[in-house]
Amino acid sequence: MTAAAAARVTPPERHDLLSWITTTDNKRVGILYMGTTLLFMAVAGLLAMAIRTQLARPGATILEPHAYNQIFTLHGTAMIFLVIAPFALGLANYLIPLQVGAPDMAFPRLNATSYWMFLFGGLIVFAGAATNEGAASAGWTSYTPLSEITISTGLGQDFWIVGLAMVSVASIMAAINFVTTAFIHRAPGMTMWRLPIFTWEMIATSLLIFMAFPSLTATLLLLFVDRHLGGHVFDPAFGGSPILYQHLFWFFGHPEVYVLILPYFGVVSEVISTFSGRPLFGYTGMVLAAFAIAGLSMGVWAHHMFTTGAVNNPFFAFVSFLIAVPTGIKFFNWICTMWGGSIRYTTAMLYAVGFLMNFLLGGVTGVMVASPPLDFQAQDSYFVVAHFHYTIGGGSFFALFAALYYWWPKVYGWRLGERLGKAGFWLTFAGFNVTFMPMFFMGAFGMPRRVYTYAAGGALPLLNVIATAGAFMLLLGGILFVVNVVVSARRHEPAGDNPWHGYTLEWATTSPPPEHNFHALPPIRSARPLFDVEQAQQAKAT
Amino acid sequence: MKTALGLFVSSAIFTGTIAVVYWFIAHEPAGTMLLGFMSAALIVVALYMVFAERDADLYADDKDATMADAAGEHVGTYITHSPAPFWIGVALACVMLGLVVSPAAAGLGVVALFLLGGLLIVRSR
Numbered sequence: 001m002t003a004a005a006a007a008r009v010t011p012p013e014r015h016d017l018l019s020w021i022t023t024t025d026n027k028r029v030g031i032l033y034m035g036t037t038l039l040f041m042a043v044a045g046l047l048a049m050a051i052r053t054q055l056a057r058p059g060a061t062i063l064e065p066h067a068y069n070q071i072f073t074l075h076g077t078a079m080i081f082l083v084i085a086p087f088a089l090g091l092a093n094y095l096i097p098l099q100v101g102a103p104d105m106a107f108p109r110l111n112a113t114s115y116w117m118f119l120f121g122g123l124i125v126f127a128g129a130a131t132n133e134g135a136a137s138a139g140w141t142s143y144t145p146l147s148e149i150t151i152s153t154g155l156g157q158d159f160w161i162v163g164l165a166m167v168s169v170a171s172i173m174a175a176i177n178f179v180t181t182a183f184i185h186r187a188p189g190m191t192m193w194r195l196p197i198f199t200w201e202m203i204a205t206s207l208l209i210f211m212a213f214p215s216l217t218a219t220l221l222l223l224f225v226d227r228h229l230g231g232h233v234f235d236p237a238f239g240g241s242p243i244l245y246q247h248l249f250w251f252f253g254h255p256e257v258y259v260l261i262l263p264y265f266g267v268v269s270e271v272i273s274t275f276s277g278r279p280l281f282g283y284t285g286m287v288l289a290a291f292a293i294a295g296l297s298m299g300v301w302a303h304h305m306f307t308t309g310a311v312n313n314p315f316f317a318f319v320s321f322l323i324a325v326p327t328g329i330k331f332f333n334w335i336c337t338m339w340g341g342s343i344r345y346t347t348a349m350l351y352a353v354g355f356l357m358n359f360l361l362g363g364v365t366g367v368m369v370a371s372p373p374l375d376f377q378a379q380d381s382y383f384v385v386a387h388f389h390y391t392i393g394g395g396s397f398f399a400l401f402a403a404l405y406y407w408w409p410k411v412y413g414w415r416l417g418e419r420l421g422k423a424g425f426w427l428t429f430a431g432f433n434v435t436f437m438p439m440f441f442m443g444a445f446g447m448p449r450r451v452y453t454y455a456a457g458g459a460l461p462l463l464n465v466i467a468t469a470g471a472f473m474l475l476l477g478g479i480l481f482v483v484n485v486v487v488s489a490r491r492h493e494p495a496g497d498n499p500w501h502g503y504t505l506e507w508a509t510t511s512p513p514p515e516h517n518f519h520a521l522p523p524i525r526s527a528r529p530l531f532d533v534e535q536a537q538q539a540k541a542t
Numbered sequence: 543m544k545t546a547l548g549l550f551v552s553s554a555i556f557t558g559t560i561a562v563v564y565w566f567i568a569h570e571p572a573g574t575m576l577l578g579f580m581s582a583a584l585i586v587v588a589l590y591m592v593f594a595e596r597d598a599d600l601y602a603d604d605k606d607a608t609m610a611d612a613a614g615e616h617v618g619t620y621i622t623h624s625p626a627p628f629w630i631g632v633a634l635a636c637v638m639l640g641l642v643v644s645p646a647a648a649g650l651g652v653v654a655l656f657l658l659g660g661l662l663i664v665r666s667r
Contacts, residue, residue, distance in 0.1 A: 014623075022623040100602075104620045109627055116631025124639060155642060162638035183546045186602030188612045192545035207553060210587075211580050224641070247572040295553060298580065299560045302573065312568035515622055521609055 013515050024108035025515055026097045029115050031411065033090025036119055037083050043126070044078035045478060047071050052435075052471040055464050058456040068452035069137035070129065070156070076140030077160065080260065081167050082122045084396045088263030089114075089174045091403055092202045094411065096178055098506035099196045101187025101524065103516040106180035114173035121166030128159030136160035139450060141253070142223070144234035144245045149227040158227065161220050168217045171259075175206035175213075187505075189524035196504040196527065197273075197286055201266030204290040205259055211298055212255035219248040243310045250301035258297040260392055261359075262290060264399030265330060268352045271402050272334050274502045275349040276341030279528060282333040289326035289333075296323045306375045313372040320370035327363055331356070346500070347421030351402035354429045358394025362387060365440070380450075383443025389436045401428070401481070409495030413511040417491070420484035424477050431473025438463040438470075503528035543595045543603060547588060554584035629658055 013019075023029060050071050054063045063071065093111065097104055105111045129135040133154025138147040147157055182195065182203050195203075223245070225231035232238035234245045273280040280286060299319045302311035334356060343349065365387040369375045378384055409415045442463050447454055454460050498507040508530055509518045522533045561577035564570070601607040633654035640648025 019623065021628050022625050024624050024627065025622050108621055109624050112624065112627035113630050116628050117634060120631050120635035121638075124635065158642040159639075162642055166634060166638055183543065188601035188607035188609055189605065190602045191605055192603075203549070207549070210583070211553075211557070214583075215576060244572055247576070251573070251576045291549070291553075295556050298557060298577070299564070312570065315564065315567050516620065523608060525605075 024104075024112045026093050026105045026108065026111060027411075027513060027517075029105075029112050030090045030092075030094030032115050033093055033118070034087055036115075036122070037087040037090060040078050040082040040122060041087075042478070044075050044083060045475065047075040047078070049471060049475055051075065052468040054452060055454070056468040057465065058454050058461050060453060063452060065452050066134065066137060069139075069450075070135040072450060073136050073139050073142075073160075074126065074129070077125060077136070077164070078122075079392070080140055080256070081164060082118075082125070084260045084392060084400070085171065085256070086118055086167075087400055087403075088202075088205065088260075088396075089118075089171065091267070091407070092178055092198075092205075092263065093174070095407070095506060096181050096199050096202060097185065098509065098513060098517055099199045099504055100182055100185060101190050101505050101518065101521050102181055102185035103518070105177045106185055107177050110173050111177045114170040114177070117166045117170035117173070121163045121170060124159050124163035124166065128154075128156035128163070131155040131159065141249060143249075144223070144226070144242045147223060147227075148235065158224070161224050161227075165217055165220045165224075168213050168220065171209050172213050172217075175209035178202050179206045179210075187521055187524060190505075193284070193287075194524060194527045197269040197280055197283065198263070198266035198504075200287045201262045201269070201290050204294040205262045207291075208255045208259050208262070208294050208297065212252045212259070215248055216252035216256075219245065219252065222248070243305070243308060246305050246308065247302065250304045254301045254304065255294075255297045257388075257391070258293055260396050262293065264355070264396045264403075265290065267399045267403045267406070268334065268355050269330075269337075270502075270504070271348050271352040271406050272337050274406075274500050275344045275346055275352075276338045277344070277501075278337055278341040279503075279531075280333065281336035281339075282329070283527060285329055286333055289329045292326035293323060296326070300370075303370055303375070306372045307379045317370055317372055321367065324363065324367050331360070346405070347416070347418055347425055348402045348405035348500075350422060350425045350429075351398050351405065354425065355395055355398040355402065358390050358398060358432065362390030362392075362395055366391060378443060380448055381443035382439045382447045382449055385449045386436050386439035386443060389439070393436065394432055398428075398432075401425075404481075406500065407506075409499045410506055410511050410513070413495055414488065414492045415495045415499060416488045417484050420480060420487065424480035424484060427473055427480060428477035431470050431475075431477055434470030435467050435474060436470070438467045442467075498530070503531040505529060508533075543591065547591045547595065550584050550588040550591060554581050554588060557581040557584065626658055626662055629654065633658060 020028060020032070023032075050063060051068070054060050054068060093105070096102075126135070131154055133156060135156040136142065136147075136152065136159070138152050138157060142157070142160065145151055182199055186192075186195070222231065222233045226233050226235065226240075232240045234240045234242050236242060269280055269286060296319055300316055300323065303316040303320045305311045306313050306316070345353075365383070369378050369384060369387060378387075405416055405421055442460060445459055445463075447460055454464070495511055497509065497511050499511075500507075504527075505521070505524075506513075508522055522529050525532050557577050558581035561574055561581060564577060565574040568574075601612045604611070633651045636647050636651030636654065638651075640646065640651055
């Protein structure tokens, strides 16, 4: 169907509030998902600023201990459950149908339902702060007995449980949609081995969600039963076991780390390939590595429990070390993709390179804490805080911004400013490293995590004040992004359909795409259909 | 579909193998059960896909298929708007909050869910 014919038969899109509330269009649901996660990110970021302000100097009394506990619990919960993972779900909502050449998701209503469940679940978690004893304060892991009714007596913990149960089910529903769409709704010629790498990474992520999230939902329900229905499942006084809670939680919790990172591996692969002007090096290896990571990640949960003495440390250490192999393959492939390419250092590419540098540090320190003798030293110290922030913050967070700058023109039809974008990147990159690098040393000097103050002597006061200064740089970087959005929206510089010279199908449609995604599709004969079209046109011209 | 089926089958075999190895190394029941159930769940999906594949008519798996091959009278129906997802979200939020603060709110949520389900069934006829 030509564009003119499509325009004749397609009714004009509605943009009123009701149309957004009732939408089942994959792109709008994606935008709702991503917009909501960015708002949650702003709140969780401000909570982090409160934490860093309190810790800027020893003995500070800006926050009282209970408030501090609530704030770090909400910060961790929001960043993990309501920001990094669901942003990827939103991006996948937008991109998977476009990348596979489908007009929509396989189950549009289920898709929209997953968004509303995610939104209400997230709001319920935050609403806990308005209850008598405030929000949940047992940390994002909510270990028992800390989260049991005997210690966490307030409603905030219950809000946390039921809110996250909704978010968990919403994630499973979204994953069902992604896998079904990628398997069943591909355009003619789009074989599985021609799928763009982002879609492949989302299939691996969805498999992980299927396998891991039911464990989270079950754990939350059991905790609720313990708190209100006299379950005693995790209560050792009645034959229950807090170690069982840790098994169930981490059976979800460690794969969750890969749910947080695999989609962003896909983002970085797309960005690096486009801005290096080369196809992704080792496409098949990248796909297999994603599934190797996903599979192995299901067998490492108890490396979070080394110090309990209740698990088989050598088994979990060995499998944890193994994950470094497929991750290493991905790193080499990204470097080989850039090697000899015509690299364009756009803002998106800078964020992707920043991701590589930060994530490498996160990964290497991950191998360190996968070793039980080292983990016994680092457990519950700021070393671990630095490690997972380099992985999730320096990794996923940077790739999230790479995705924003890369696909923004496709979503809105206009670009984000490059000058402000690059300034924001350097501020964020510097701020991130100034914030989290000192934390490795804090951990080495014995500072435990989740403490609201510390002793005045030694190196800790200086390291903490440096980290707090870095956090304010990060905040400034975030503000610069908002300024860039406002300035660029006013400038409204049209981007065109394919501003970055990308080769995957989403760049074959208009910016923004029509309601049914495509007016026409090019023939699909490889993983890079637009490259094939370009080559054919060049051959015809000569 | 063969690649997709292979993903689930290989994941099931992998997790099943890990479950057995883990049991003999660690003798720990919680992890073994979790891995075992995971493997079983993956087999269920794989079995469904074996049957679903018989009815599937996927031009996508044909390397040389063109858009014209997939053309025909039935191109599928894609709804762009529905009030149901939002109200299902509201009703579920009522149910979950009701569990915590008010049984009345939970009951209201359950009733709303039943009404929505009934409405969807009536409309689909």
